[in-house]
Structure formats: C-alpha cells, structure tokens
Amino acid sequence: MAWYVAKRLVVSVLVLLGISAVVFFLLHLVSDSPGRVVLGQRASPEAVADFNHEHGFDRPVVVQYFSYLGQLLQGDLGRSYKLNQDVGTLLQQNAGRSAMLSLAGLVLALLVAVPLGILQAVKRNSVVDRAATGLAYVLYATPAFLLGLVLIAVFSQQLDLFPAEASQSHSPWVVFTDPRSMALPVITIAVTSIAIFSQYQRSSALDQLGQDYIRVARAKGLPERLVLTRHLLRNACLPLITLVGTMIPLLLAGNLIVESLFNYSGLGLLFLNSLHREDYPVLLAYTLIGGVLTVVGNFIADIAVAMADRRIELAS
Amino acid sequence: MIPQPAVATDRVLSVRDLAVEIRRGERLVRPVSGVSLDLHRGETLGIVGETGSGKSMTGLAIMGMLPSGGRVTQGSIDFGGTELVGLDPATYRGIRGNDIAMVFQDSLTALNPTRRIGDQVAEPARLHLGLSRRAARRRAEEVLALVGIPRPGERMDDHPHQLSGGMRQRVMIAMALVCEPKVVIADEPTTALDVTIQAEILDLLDDLRSRLGMAMILVTHDMGVIARHADRVGVMYAGRLAETGPTADLFERTRHRYTQALLASIPSLTHDRGEELYSIGGAPPDLSAAQPGCRFAPRCAAATDECRTEQPPVVAEGAHAYSCWHPASGPVRHTAVRIAERPRPAAVTETGPRLSVVDLHREYPAGHGSWFGPRRTVKAVSGVSFEVAAGETFGLVGESGCGKSSLGRMLVALDRPTAGEVVFEGRSVTTMRPRELGPHRARLQMMFQDSSAALDPRMRIGAVLREPLAIQGIGTRAERTATARDLLADVGLPATVLERFPHELSGGQRQRVALARALALDPTVLVADEPVSALDVSIRSQVLNLMRRIQRERGLSSVVISHDLAVVRYLADRVGVMYLGKLVETGTAEEVYAAPAHPYTAGLLAAVPEASPTGQAPRAERVRGELPSPLDPPSGCRFRTRCPLATEVCAEVEPALEDVTATHQVACHFPLQNKSGGA
Numbered sequence: 003m004a005w006y007v008a009k010r011l012v013v014s015v016l017v018l019l020g021i022s023a024v025v026f027f028l029l030h031l032v033s034d035s036p037g038r039v040v041l042g043q044r045a046s047p048e049a050v051a052d053f054n055h056e057h058g059f060d061r062p063v064v065v066q067y068f069s070y071l072g073q074l075l076q077g078d079l080g081r082s083y084k085l086n087q088d089v090g091t092l093l094q095q096n097a098g099r100s101a102m103l104s105l106a107g108l109v110l111a112l113l114v115a116v117p118l119g120i121l122q123a124v125k126r127n128s129v130v131d132r133a134a135t136g137l138a139y140v141l142y143a144t145p146a147f148l149l150g151l152v153l154i155a156v157f158s159q160q161l162d163l164f165p166a167e168a169s170q171s172h173s174p175w176v177v178f179t180d181p182r183s184m185a186l187p188v189i190t191i192a193v194t195s196i197a198i199f200s201q202y203q204r205s206s207a208l209d210q211l212g213q214d215y216i217r218v219a220r221a222k223g224l225p226e227r228l229v230l231t232r233h234l235l236r237n238a239c240l241p242l243i244t245l246v247g248t249m250i251p252l253l254l255a256g257n258l259i260v261e262s263l264f265n266y267s268g269l270g271l272l273f274l275n276s277l278h279r280e281d282y283p284v285l286l287a288y289t290l291i292g293g294v295l296t297v298v299g300n301f302i303a304d305i306a307v308a309m310a311d312r313r314i315e316l317a318s
Numbered sequence: 319m320i321p322q323p324a325v326a327t328d329r330v331l332s333v334r335d336l337a338v339e340i341r342r343g344e345r346l347v348r349p350v351s352g353v354s355l356d357l358h359r360g361e362t363l364g365i366v367g368e369t370g371s372g373k374s375m376t377g378l379a380i381m382g383m384l385p386s387g388g389r390v391t392q393g394s395i396d397f398g399g400t401e402l403v404g405l406d407p408a409t410y411r412g413i414r415g416n417d418i419a420m421v422f423q424d425s426l427t428a429l430n431p432t433r434r435i436g437d438q439v440a441e442p443a444r445l446h447l448g449l450s451r452r453a454a455r456r457r458a459e460e461v462l463a464l465v466g467i468p469r470p471g472e473r474m475d476d477h478p479h480q481l482s483g484g485m486r487q488r489v490m491i492a493m494a495l496v497c498e499p500k501v502v503i504a505d506e507p508t509t510a511l512d513v514t515i516q517a518e519i520l521d522l523l524d525d526l527r528s529r530l531g532m533a534m535i536l537v538t539h540d541m542g543v544i545a546r547h548a549d550r551v552g553v554m555y556a557g558r559l560a561e562t563g564p565t566a567d568l569f570e571r572t573r574h575r576y577t578q579a580l581l582a583s584i585p586s587l588t589h590d591r592g593e594e595l596y597s598i599g600g601a602p603p604d605l606s607a608a609q610p611g612c613r614f615a616p617r618c619a620a621a622t623d624e625c626r627t628e629q630p631p632v633v634a635e636g637a638h639a640y641s642c643w644h645p646a647s648g649p650v651r652h653t654a655v656r657i658a659e660r661p662r663p664a665a666v667t668e669t670g671p672r673l674s675v676v677d678l679h680r681e682y683p684a685g686h687g688s689w690f691g692p693r694r695t696v697k698a699v700s701g702v703s704f705e706v707a708a709g710e711t712f713g714l715v716g717e718s719g720c721g722k723s724s725l726g727r728m729l730v731a732l733d734r735p736t737a738g739e740v741v742f743e744g745r746s747v748t749t750m751r752p753r754e755l756g757p758h759r760a761r762l763q764m765m766f767q768d769s770s771a772a773l774d775p776r777m778r779i780g781a782v783l784r785e786p787l788a789i790q791g792i793g794t795r796a797e798r799t800a801t802a803r804d805l806l807a808d809v810g811l812p813a814t815v816l817e818r819f820p821h822e823l824s825g826g827q828r829q830r831v832a833l834a835r836a837l838a839l840d841p842t843v844l845v846a847d848e849p850v851s852a853l854d855v856s857i858r859s860q861v862l863n864l865m866r867r868i869q870r871e872r873g874l875s876s877v878v879i880s881h882d883l884a885v886v887r888y889l890a891d892r893v894g895v896m897y898l899g900k901l902v903e904t905g906t907a908e909e910v911y912a913a914p915a916h917p918y919t920a921g922l923l924a925a926v927p928e929a930s931p932t933g934q935a936p937r938a939e940r941v942r943g944e945l946p947s948p949l950d951p952p953s954g955c956r957f958r959t960r961c962p963l964a965t966e967v968c969a970e971v972e973p974a975l976e977d978v979t980a981t982h983q984v985a986c987h988f989p990l991q992n993k994s995g996g997a
Contacts, residue, residue: 214428220383221422222442222493223415232441236432311432312477 010304014297021293022074022286026067029282035059039280040083079290080283082276089287092272097291100268103260104253106184107191108246115196119203120230120238123211126204134200142197150190150263157186168266187264191257195249202245207238240311247303251295330500330533331357331380331418336393338372338379347606349375351557352393357501362527362534364548364565366541368580368854370602372557373537377503380535381420382410398500416446419494421523423506424487429478435489436462436474443496461492466522482944484515491523498530505537512717512881514941517925520547539855541584542927545569550637553577556603556613563638566931571638573645575621576614582650583859584929585884587911594866595888596650597859601824612643617856620644670744671705672875673729673843678702678738680724684949696948698724700899701738706843709873713890713907715883715922719945721899722879726847729877730764731755742843760790763841767848769828773820779806779831780816786838805834809864826857830864837868844869844876850885862888883926887911892981895919898948898956901975905982915984915991918957955987963988 033039037053054060058069073080079089122131141149158166169183210216211234219233220226257270265271269288276284308314338350350372357363367373378384380395382402395402397418402410419442422428430438439461440454449457455474462470465488478486487507494502504523508516524547527534536548544551545565552562553574561574572578582596589595600617603609612618615625622644630641681695699721706712714722727733729740731747739748747758766772773782783802787793793801803813809830820828829849836844849865850858866889869876878889886893886907893910895903895918903916914920921941943960946952952959958968967987975983978991 214422214425215430217383218422218428218490218493219430219441221381221415221420223411223413223445224441225411233430233433237430240432313431313479 007305010301014301017297018290018293019071022071022290023067025286025289026070027063029286030063030066033280033282036083036282039282079287082281082284084276084279084281085284089283092284093269093287093291096267096269096272099266100254100257100261100270103184103187103191103257103266103268104250106188107195108249108253110188110192111195111199112242112246114192115199116203116235116239116242118196119200120207120234122200122204123207123238124230126208131204135204138197138201141193144194146190146194146259147263149193150186150260153186153190154263166264168264170265170267187260187266190260190263191253195253198249199242199245203238203242206241207234210234210238213237236310240307243306243310244303247299247301247306248296250299251292254292254295328359329356330359330398332394332396333376333380334394334396336376336379336395337391338375338384338388339391340375340385340388342387345606349557349605350379353554353557353559354393355552355559355562357533357535359500359533360528360531361549362524362536362547364536364538364544364551365554366538366544366551367554368539368602368856370556370605371554372605373539373554374505376554377420377505377535377537380501380503381414381418383414383420412446415442415494415499416497417499418501418503419497419499421487421491421494421502421504421507424483424490424508424510426479428490429486431478433477434475435478435481439489439492439496442493446497457496458492461496462489464495464526465489465492466518467492483511484519484944487511487515487519488522491519491526495526495530499532501533501535502527503535503537506539507536508543509538509540512945513883513922513925514717515944516543517927517940518942520927523547540927541581541855541929545929545931546927553580557605558613558641560614560642561638561640563640567638569929569931570648572649573633573635573638573640573647574614574642575618575644575646577640578646578648578650579618580855581929583855585859585862585888586928586930587884587887587923587926588928589884589888591888591907594863595859597863598856599860601826601857612641620646671741672708672710672743673877674703674705674741675725675729676703676739676741678725678728678740679736680721680728680733681736694949697899697951698948699728699735700951702894702896702899702901703738704894704901704904706875706877708842708875709869710892711869711874711876711878711890713886713893714877714879714896715881715886715893716896717881717922717945719898719948720896721948722896723847725896726764726845726877726879729843729845730762731759732764757790760786760839761841762843763836763839763845765829765832765836765844765846765849767851769825769832769852770820772832773828773835775820777819778816779818779820779823782820782831783816783835783838786835790839792839801838802834805838806831808837808868809834810860824857825853826861829853829861833861833865833868837872840872842875844874845879846876847879848881849878851880851882858885865889883911883922895922898946898951900956900985902957902986903982903984904975905978905984909979909982913991915978915982915989916957916986917961917963917988917990920990921960955985 035050035054036057036059037050041050041053058066070080077090079093082089082092085092118134122134125131154166157163164185165183166186168187169180216229216233219229254269257268258274260266261268261270262274269291272284273288333353333355336350336353337348340347340349353372353376355363365373365376375384379390380402382405390403393403397413429435436455436458439458443449443454443457444451459470459474462473467473467485467488481489507523508519511519520543523534536543538544548565550563551565551568553560553576555576561568561577568577569581572581579596579598583598585595598617603613603616610629611627612625612630615621618625625643630643632639632641678699679701680699681697684694684696702725704712714725716722724733728735731740735748739746742758742762747755750758780799780802783805784798787798787801792798802816806813806815811827811830815823815827815831823831846865850861853861862885868874878886880886890907893905893907894901895910895916897918903910903914903919910919911923914923918941921939924940939962941960946959954970954972955964955968958964961968971987973985973987975985978984978989
C-alpha cells in the first residue's frame with residue numbers, strides 16, 4: 003500500500019508537469035507579449051519591449067517555462083499585473099469559498115442520488131422509476147445557467163424563499179451560517195450531479211440485486227429494508243466512488259457558471275474575470291488547479307474503493 | 319456407502335399438488351405443476367432433474383422466495399402444521415433462515431463480498447435467536463468449527479475472496495445451520511466445486527443432517543450425487559414429478575420411461591466404450607405452452623396416443639410411485655447400438671505423432687509481493703510432455719487450476735509457452751511467426767465450453783460457419799454457404815439454422831454449431847475444452863455420441879479436456895491426469911481407470927459419485943484438503959501435501975514419469991501399481 007501510494011505520487015507529479023508544460027506553451031501561443039496586454043494597445047512598442055525585457059518575457063519560451071517552474075517549486079504562482087496581486091494570494095482568497103460550494107453540492111447530490119438510485123432499482127420499470135429516469139435525462143440535458151435562472155425566477159422572484167445572490171462574505175464561516183443564501187447555488191450544482199449519480203447508482207444497484215448474495219440474505223429471513231441497507235448499499239456504491247473521484251474537477255468547472263450566475267466570488271468567478279482581462283498568470287494557475295484536482299480526485303477514489311472493497315489489491 | 323433408510327417417524331414438511339407460475343412480460347411460464355412430496359425428520363430427499371424441470375423452483379416455493387412475477391397458484395405447503403402458502407410475509411420471514419434454511423450453489427458472489435464472514439454467519443442468529451452481537455459471534459464461531467473450517471476464530475474476520483471455493487461453501491452451510499433449522503434445502507450445493515471437494519461437502523452435509531436431526535432436500539442434476547446421498551428420490555421433468563421412491567428401489571426398479579432414459583444417458587466410469595451412449599432425442603418442452611398428456615411423450619420411445627392426450631395418473635407401489643402409462647421394468651441394461659470399431663491409431667513410430675508436446679511450461683506474472691520483492695509467477699503448466707497419434711483421442715483430466723485449459727490454449731497456438739514447444743505434424747508451432755502460423759492454425763481447431771460466449775451474438779450461424787473459410791480464402795460465397803450447410807447436416811442440425819442467431823438456439827444446438835465451426839477448415843487436430851460441461855444430461859449424451867462419430871469418421875486427432883472423468887473415459891483412447899501443472903499419470907483409458915497407479919488418480923476416481931446406489935465402496939482413499947497455491951507449489955512431488963502415502967522423499971525428490979507398462983506411465987515414488995522398469 004505504501005509503495006503504491008509512493009508510486010502514484012511520482013506519477014502524479016509527472017502528470018502535473020505535463021499539464022503545466024502544455025498549458026504554458028498554449029498560453030504563450032495565444033499571447034507571446036504580456037507587455038502589450040498589461041500596458042494596453044496604446045503603449046509604444048518601446049515601452050512594451052522594455053516591460054517584456056524587464057520581466058524576462060523576451061527570453062526563449064523554454065527558458066521562460068523553466069523559470070516559471072522554478073518559481074512554482076518555491077510556491078510562487080506568478081503575479082497578476084491586472085490586479086497587481088500575487089496569484090497565490092488571489093487563489094487563497096477564493097479557494098475556500100469554491101470548495102465549500104462544490105462540497106455542499108456534492109454532498110447534497112449524493113444524499114439524494116444514492117437512495118433514489120436504489121429505490122429506482124428496487125422498483126424498476128415502475129412509474130416512479132420511469133419518472134425519475136425521465137426527469138434525470140431532462141435535468142442532465144439542461145445547461146446549468148438555464149437551470150440557475152429558472153431557480154432564481156421561481157424560488158427567488160416568485161416565491162421569495164431564497165435570495166438570488168449568494169452571500170458576499172469572504173469568511174467561509176459566515177457563509178456556512180447563512181444557508182439560505184447558499185441554497186440556490188448549491189441546488190444548481192447538485193441537480194446535474196444528481197441526474198448523473200442516480201442513473202449510475204440505479205444500474206449498479208440493479209447489477210447487485212441480481213447477485214446471489216442478495217438471495218442468500220433474503221433466505222436468512224432478513225426484512226427487505228435490512229437486505230438493502232446491510233448488503234446492497236455498500237456494494238452498490240462502489241462504482242459511484244470512482245465516478246465521484248473523476249467528477250471533482252468537473253465540479254470546479256461547474257462552479258464557473260454558478261458562481262458568475264449568483265455573483266459568488268470564488269475561483270470560477272475569478273477565472274471568468276481573468277479571461278475577460280486576459281490575465282494569463284491567473285488562467286495558468288487555475289488550469290493547474292484543475293490538473294491537481296483531477297489527479298488527486300482519481301487517487302482518492304482508488305484508495306477509497308480499495309478500502310471499501312477488500313477484493314481490490316492496490317498493486318503496482 | 320449405501321445411505322441408511324431414514325427413520326421415517328414424523329413428517330416435517332408436506333407439499334400437496336403445488337403449482338407455480340411466473341409471469342415474464344407477456345409470457346406465462348408454469349415451472350411447477352402439481353408436485354406433491356413429503357419430508358420426514360432426519361431424511362434426505364433428493365430432487366433430481368434437468369435445467370427447467372422445476373426442481374429449484376420447488377425449493378424456492380417452499381422458502382417463499384419465488385422470483386418476481388412468480389406465485390403459487392394452487393396446492394399447499396404444510397410445515398409442521400403451519401400452512402406456508404399465503405402466509406403473511408412477517409411470519410414467513412421468521413421461519414425462513416430459522417426453521418427452514420437454504421444452501422445455494424457456490425458462486426463467487428454467494429457471499430457478500432464486502433462483509434466479513436463472521437458477521438455474515440452471525441446475522442441469522444442475531445435476527446432469529448435475538449442474540450447479542452457478542453453471543454452471535456460466538457455462535458458463528460461454533461458453527462464454523464462444526465462445518466470444518468480450520469481455526470475458525472482467525473477466519474471470522476476474513477472476507478469471502480480470501481477463502482477457497484470449498485471453504486466458501488462451508489461458510490454458506492454454516493450460515494444455513496446457525497439457527498439449527500428443521501429443514502435444509504440444498505440447491506446444487508456442490509455443482510461449482512471440484513469432485514474431491516464435492517465429496518467432502520456432501521459427506522459433511524450427511525454428517526450434520528444426522529447429528530442435528532434435520533431433514534434435507536437435496537436439489538441436484540447429478541444422479542451420482544443422488545445415488546450416494548439421498549434416502550428417497552423425486553425425479554422431476556418439465557415441472558412434474560415423474561417418479562418418486564426410495565433411492566435403491568428407484569435405481570433398480572426404475573418405472574418411469576424418463577428416469578430410465580436419463581439413467582442410461584449418463585456416461586459412467588465402467589461404461590463399455592464400444593457401446594454408444596443411450597440418448598434422448600429432442601429437448602424438454604416449452605413450459606409456457608399448455609400441453610395435455612405426459613410431458614415426456616414427445617421424446618419417449620414408448621409413447622402412444624394415450625400418452626399424448628391424457629396425463630398419466632400417479633401409480634403407487636408401496637413407497638415407490640410414478641406417473642407413466644407404459645412403465646418400464648428396471649433400468650436399461652444395454653444399448654442396442656455398438657460403435658463401429660475405429661481403425662487403430664497408427665503407431666507413433668510409423669508416421670511420427672501428429673501432435674507432440676515437449677516439456678511445455680507456462681508461467682503467468684502475478685505482480686510483486688512488494689516493490690522490490692521478486693516478481694511472482696503463477697506456474698500454470700510446469701513441464702508437460704505427451705504425444706497424440708493420428709486418429710487418436712487424448713483426454714486430459716484434472717481439477718480446476720491444474721493447468722489443463724492453459725495447456726489447451728497453447729496446443730492450438732492461442733497462447734505461447736514460457737518454455738518448451740508444441741510440434742504439429744513435424745513442425746514446431748511455438749517458434750512460428752504469426753504469418754507462418756496462419757495456414758497451420760486452420761488445421762488446429764478448438765471447441766470451447768461456453769458456446770453462448772464462444773459464438774458472436776450478433777452473427778447469424780451461417781456467418782459464423784462461413785467466417786473461418788473466408789479468412790482462409792476458401793471458395794466463393796456460395797460455396798462457403800454450401801459448406802456451412804453440409805457442416806450443419808454433419809452435426810445433425812437442419813439448414814434453417816443458418817439464418818438463426820446463437821441466442822435462438824438451445825445449449826445443445828449451440829454446442830453442435832461450435833463443433834461445426836471447429837470442423838469448417840477440415841482440421842487434423844481438434845482440442846475440445848470441457849465440450850459438454852454446460853449441457854444437461856440428456857443433451858450431453860447426444861453431443862458426446864456426435865463427437866465420437868465425428869472423431870471416427872474424420873480420423874481426427876483430438877485432445878479432450880475435462881474435469882469430468884466419465885466424459886474423458888467415454889471419448890478418449892489415452893488419458894493424461896494433471897495435477898498442479900504436471901502430468902502425474904498417462905496411459906490408455908482402460909489402464910488408468912481400471913488400475914490407477916497414482917494416488918491422486920485413485921483418489922479422484924474414488925470421489926466420483928456413480929449413478930448407481932450399489933458398488934459405491936470407495937476403491938481408494940479420497941483426496942482430502944485443498945489445492946496448494948500455484949504461486950508457490952510444494953517441493954518434490956506436488957501432490958505430497960494431500961497424499962496419504964507421502965513420506966520425506968516425496969518432499970525432496972520430484973518423481974519423474976516412469977513406465978508401469980509400455981503404455982502406462984506414472985510419476986510417483988509409491989505407485990499403486992508395480993513399475994515394470996527401474997527398481
């Protein structure tokens with residue numbers, strides 16, 4: 003196990019290096035003159051050249067990449083000239099809020115999707131099952147921004163149950179203690195995941211219901227409720243763990259839309275604004291975070307599956 | 319051992335005129351119609367039948383666990399004064415797993431893969447006996463010891479995948495016995511297990527039944543298991559009980575025509591190989607269609623108009639009862655058909671063997687024990703050599719994990735050996751490049767066990783049969799279709815099958831197609847891996863006879879791989895017995911079966927239950943214990959860990975194959991027959 007972890011870590015670092023290189027060179031292709039971006043279209047070519055020289059942007063791109071890498075190793079993510087702030091500081095300010103939003107959405111999604119999927123499997127082909135499946139397809143096909151707008155229109159403007167704008171506090175604790183303001187963003191994030199998770203859980207539970215150990219559990223005289231909770235639940239959730247692992251970076255991307263829709267300042271909103279401002283150091287850092295989350299999410303999922311299912315040996 | 323007649327004092331279970339129907343979409347199937355049976359304290363009632371006979375459904379109906387869409391439509395199930403049909407679910411749950419328990423067929427998923435076995439065994443005790451977690455665990459440990467799990471305390475926290483198949487089945491039995499039920503229904507309890515393990519599990523069930531005074535219903539397709547372990551037998555066919563009676567009586571004074579035909583279709587270890595197996599034509603009826611008269615009538619040689627129109631009444635002769643208009647009197651003694659003498663296989667020295675295997679090894683990587691630990695390997699095949707002459711059939715027998723299937727794949731160049739070579743018609747196919755191999759491959763064909771997986775589900779049978787011809791560029795499309803039609807005729811299928819998809823055929827028909835496909839390129843060597851293991855007895859004998867005929871007519875050399883000793887004996891001229899990657903004994907079929915020289919062969923033969931209640935005296939000590947890991951096989955003789963004769967020399971010196979007679983070799987320091995050569 004320890005060796006497995008060590009090996010995975012080495013591989014992860016290599017993957018992240020690859021991601022950083024690809025993103026760095028792509029951004030360089032889009033904009034090879036940060037001076038022009040920072041100083042604006044009206045600045046003189048000399049001023050731009052001076053700026054680029056001063057910050058080392060006139061060096062060969064490979065050299066620039068390695069110097070960026072060197073800074074990364076020292077924890078320096080670069081500097082946003084547009085906001086005149088350290089990228090690392092910017093991320094720190096926003097990461098907690100984004101993580102909380104995503105996590106709340108994920109937890110809500112699992113709490114709804116796992117029982118729903120099992121219910122659908124138990125009552126397969128019933129009206130409930132067909133309705134849930136139909137709804138899941140509709141919700142899955144609905145873009146998040148549209149869903150968010152509908153939710154705002156109904157729950158905020160018509161029913162006035164929840165505010166249309168998320169809490170603006172930068173302290174996660176304040177946000178945490180003000181659940182009403184978080185309701186709509188979290189629900190918007192959760193709904194799409196529920197649609198995916200519940201269908202996944204349904205097919206996995208159906209698979210498990212056909213297994214012999216379920217019949218054996220019934221033959222013991224267990225009431226159906228215990229058959230489901232003691233025997234089916236854990237086995238039926240195994241595939242979902244892997245799915246959730248791979249979904250983590252997608253949740254981050256989901257934030258992009260939800261955060262801008264509900265004006266919730268997090269990483270997504272920061273990214274969106276940086277995109278408009280052509281603030282490349284921030285974009286680069288954001289993409290790297292996506293890479294880290296992908297790698298970490300898969301890693302955690304693999305470990306979690308191995309812990310839940312002893313048949314799986316984490317071999318090299 | 320002949321089972322002692324049951325002390326039929328009190329009746330614990332009584333089923334009267336039970337009928338079950340299952341609705342599957344638009345189709346209404348009636349798997350059980352009008353079954354009546356009694357079960358007495360301390361006895362084993364065997365229910366025997368083929369797939370779809372309703373034997374398992376009868377068991378599930380008693381448990382109140384019919385599949386969804388299923389219900390009991392008539393009759394009663396009386397359990398010690400309680401009527402189970404229509405019982406409210408909560409009361410039924412109190413009986414299920416408590417007073418009536420069930421042991422299912424071992425499968426990898428029969429135990430919950432993510433829960434510890436101790437908890438799984440303790441679960442019914444907590445549920446029904448109201449024991450505390452602690453007390454239930456203690457009870458579970460007791461029962462695990464009772465079913466022969468060594469050091470049960472240490473095994474309690476294991477997960478199912480850490481146990482072997484035999485151990486898992488013991489855990490399953492422990493789960494059923496933990497509440498000391500009055501009735502145990504064992505549904506094919508040993509079907510997935512090897513013959514040596516099967517013998518142990520069945521003996522265990524017998525022993526527990528008599529010690530705990532339970533009554534047992536043993537549901538099985540295997541007449542041999544019935545003969546050895548049941549006090550009374552019920553033979554089911556197409557949802558009806560054809561015949562019931564005390565075991566010895568039923569085997570010796572068989573009355574129903576189906577029972578008689580079924581018994582005659584089973585290849586036995588003492589069958590005269592010159593005699594064709596009796597076989598029942600046709601296939602069991604479709605249970606969704608109403609059918610008047612005797613359900614066996616369409617396949618019965620003795621059927622008359624009366625049989626086809628009127629359901630035969632139950633005739634009782636003492637304890638023996640049957641439903642047949644034209645009862646037989648006893649088993650079939652001889653089948654009329656003798657197999658034409660096949661030309662004797664050309665002596666190896668004259669033409670050279672058609673296929674020879676030289677010191678073949680195959681190891682599979684199994685990952686590392688630790689990062690820097692040595693790479694571990696599964697030693698699947700470790701130095702096997704044999705030769706197959708033109709027109710000869712070589713049988714490979716052994717239990718699961720002995721390497722026989724790995725060997726089979728290498729014989730037809732589907733897999734490459736780690737060392738050694740396969741020489742086919744004088745040329746080594748092992749060292750050939752893929753391009754060179756092509757034309758040779760055509761003449762080396764293989765037939766697999768699971769015909770539903772071995773045939774592409776999206777290809778019509780015509781396309782399946784034309785494909786090998788097309789790949790080898792033989793003939794035009796029309797010619798290929800003509801060849802396909804001839805092939806089907808050869809394996810006894812009508813030309814209409816060409817347009818069918820595999821799922822539209824029965825298992826027996828699919829296996830015939832698989833044989834036809836293997837024959838399409840007119841091979842000289844056919845390797846058949848468990849060719850009839852997935853088939854029911856009555857269908858099996860049809861396919862076995864077909865294979866014998868094809869072998870004879872085409873002068874094929876074949877290698878038949880099977881765990882079933884009787885099947886190998888029926889098909890093969892010479893036999894090789896494998897154990898843990900090694901050939902431990904080879905010889906002509908007559909020699910090996912009549913006078914086994916290796917203790918393992920003798921033990922295997924002793925473990926096979928014969929479909930006759932007499933003559934069951936074990937000829938040799940049975941093989942006990944579990945197969946060692948092929949990751950780390952025992953030193954010296956690999957069988958020594960389970961051998962009753964093993965001494966120190968067996969651990970130190972690996973025995974080589976030595977002559978017992980000119981045609982019979984054994985690798986053993988203490989063979990049961992005198993070696994002719996050597997000391």
